[in-house]
Amino acid sequence: MAERVVDVVGTATAAAHLKERLYATITMISVVIGLAGTGHPDAAGAAATVATAAAGLWLAAFVADQQAHRVTHGALARGRDLRTMLFVSSPLLLSAVGPLLLIGVSELGAMELKTALYTAAGVNVATLFAWGCYGGVRMGGGTALALLAGVIDAAIGTAVAVVKAAAGH
Template sequence: MTEHAADAVDAQATAAHLKERLYATITMISVVIGLEASGHVDAVGAAATVVTASVGLWLASLVADQQAHRVTHGAFARGRELRAMLFVSSPLLLAAVGPLVLIGISALGAMGLHTALLTAAGVNVATLFAWGCYGGIRMGGGAAFALLAGAIDAAIGTAVAVVKAASGH
């Protein structure tokens, strides 16, 4: 593989990794708002739900990627291809870290679970804003464009939270 081709593959994997990170962030907003809205969960139950959602999405992504690879290439992904799948899907696990830390802080009594879950959602919306701004800057559109891109991403995350809260589950 030429250096240019390797750079293109690396850029493609990085783009897919970021896409999964954004997807996982939006999904985690939905999970923590759903937990907060339920009102019937303790810290252990909230942590279990966050871990289950994160691991479940990660496994589903790996199964789908592996199946797509088998259909396309007629064989299981191994070696570099499997490592690329794991790299791309890792944000589905990493998205749980922030909420789990906040739930843990809640379990230690430093804040209420309600506050921890809302804070986790807020941090995830802020993360979407930051990624949107970064993308706007990378596109060369200037500060106003970057802020607009960040605001759009944050609005999507906020809309997910509002819809989830309004639905009551």
């Protein structure tokens, strides 16, 4: 799949898109751990926080990209540049989908909200592991390097969660 994206948008754009996806994943771990660590969040409040965090991240990235484009090119991004900018920043919005689905599942009574939030964090850590493994495979170092890269990426995501939980936010 990654090769197909690269063929369509180019290597630099695909790398920037993936960077935003990884950044959004790590950030969303912090958001859901922070929510799980609060007193008694309700599903509506948790959903609003997750959606607002994702929208705020996306808007900040979009404003920064647009400003950088104006400074560099002397004009607002339009056409292909604007589409590229929106494609690159889209994972910041998409990072809310998994947690919102799990919050919805908790609202249906299938699990406690806190469990849904911790599950969302766990899924995001597993996602970091998978991307790390895939990166290790792409580097050509074999299974051991792929697993090491996955473990390192998952450890970074876990460290973010631990710091967030320890800070009590």
